[in-house]
Amino acid sequence: MNKERNQNFKKKKIDAESSYYYALSHEIRRKIIKIIGDNEFTSFTHLKKELNVSTGTIYHHLETLSDLIEQKQNKKYYLKELGTYAYNSLKDNIETIKAPQNEFKSSFLNKMMMITSKRFIMFHKKDRIYTVLISLGIIILGTIFSILNGFTSFFLFFIEFNS
Incomplete structure (x- = not known):
C-alpha cells in the first residue's frame, strides 16, 4: 500500500x-x-x-x-x-x-574589467599581443620579487634558498 x-x-x-x-x-x-x-x-x-x-x-x-x-x-x-x-x-x-x-553600463566597472583576468582569457585576435605582453610582464615582475625576497620558483612552488 x-x-x-x-x-x-x-x-x-x-x-x-x-x-x-x-x-x-x-x-x-x-x-x-x-x-x-x-x-x-x-x-x-x-x-x-x-x-x-x-x-x-x-x-x-x-x-x-x-x-x-x-x-x-x-x-x-x-x-x-x-x-x-x-x-x-x-x-x-x-x-x-x-x-x-x-552589467557593465558603469564606466567604473568597464575600467575594472580591463585589469581582471577575464579580460585576458576572452581575448580577440587583435588583443593577443597585448595579452602576451601583459602575461610576460607579470612573470618577469614575479621573478624579480621572488629573487629580491630570497625565493626561487619552480613552476608554482617557491623554495627558499640560502646564500
Missing part, C-alpha cells in the same frame, strides 16, 4: 512538472500567467483585449493551463499554487535575463 502511494506521488510530481514546463513553453500562455499574476485575477474579456487573439485560441491555452489556473464561480481566472510558482519564476527570469545586459 505504501509503495503504491509513493508511486502515485511520483507520478503526480512528474505530471505537475511536465504541465509546468509545457505551460511555460508558449508565449501566449506565459502572457496569460503574467496578466493573472499582475492583477491577482482576470476575466476572459480582459484576456481577449490584452492578447488580441481569437476566442478559440484563448480557450485552448486556458485549457492547457488548467493545472496552473482555475476559474472560480465569479467567472474570473486565478492562479493556483503551481501557477503562482510559474508567475514568480517568470518574473525572476526576466530580471535574470536583463541583468547581464546592464
